[in-house]
Amino acid sequence: xxxxxxxxxxxxxxxxxxxxxxxxxxxxxxxxxxxxxxxxxxxxxxxxxxxxxxxxxxxxxxxxxxxxxxxxxxxxxxxxxxxxxxxxxxxxxxxxxxxxxxxxxxxxxxxxxxxxxxxxxxxxxxxxxxxxxxxxxxxx
Numbered sequence: 001x002x003x004x005x006x007x008x009x010x011x012x013x014x015x016x017x018x019x020x021x022x023x024x025x026x027x028x029x030x031x032x033x034x035x036x037x038x039x040x041x042x043x044x045x046x047x048x049x050x051x052x053x054x055x056x057x058x059x060x061x062x063x064x065x066x067x068x069x070x071x072x073x074x075x076x077x078x079x080x081x082x083x084x085x086x087x088x089x090x091x092x093x094x095x096x097x098x099x100x101x102x103x104x105x106x107x108x109x110x111x112x113x114x115x116x117x118x119x120x121x122x123x124x125x126x127x128x129x130x131x132x133x134x135x136x137x138x139x140x
Contacts, residue, residue, distance in 0.1 A: 025043065026040055026043055028044070028137055028138060029136065029137075029138050031115055031136050032049075032134070032135050032136070033132050033135075034051045034133045034135055035130065035131070035132050036051045036131040036132070037051065037052070038051065045079075046079055046080045047078065047079055047110070047137065048076075048078040049075055049076070049077060050076040051074075051131070051132075051133050052075065054071055054074070054131050055072040055074075056071045057069040057070055057071055057092070058090065058092030058120065058121055059092045060122050060123050061121070061122045062122055065092070068092035068093035068094070070090060070092055071089065071090040071117050072087055072089055073087065073090065073117060073131075074087055075088065075112070075133070077107050077108070077112060079108045079109075082108060084107040086107050086112060087105070088112065088135075089102070089114070090102050090103075090116065097116045097134070099113060099116075101114075101116055102115055109140050110137055110139055110140060111137070111138045112135060112136075113136045113137075114134070114135055115136055116133075117132075117133055118133075118134065
């Protein structure tokens with residue numbers, strides 16, 4: 001009886017656990033949302049991205065600025081065991097989310113493009129932001 005109870009418990013326990021897949025849905029040539037302080041892997045490649053920091057300097061919406069400003073995004077870009085610290089920039093007063101607002105850099109045989117940095121700063125929201133970088137990676 002104890003064996004049957006233990007066996008039933010194990011079956012329930014293992015069928016209730018979510019399945020963990022090592023397959024990533026992020027691929028080269030596609031836009032990827034990378035939240036700050038989170039690591040993202042690229043499927044089929046040994047690429048790992050870690051969005052580490054933002055230096056926000058874009059002119060907030062609802063204000064009049066002399067300069068548009070820019071934000072600097074710091075990312076650790078790793079291919080296998082080799083890690084490159086890269087910096088990308090987002091233009092201020094630019095709300096085009098197709099890629100015109102971000103810069104591009106090359107590292108370890110790949111091109112990394114910042115498409116957009118979310119959220120755009122505003123006068124109403126001066127508290128800490130949960131930044132996300134929209135990025136595209138292609139092989140050179």
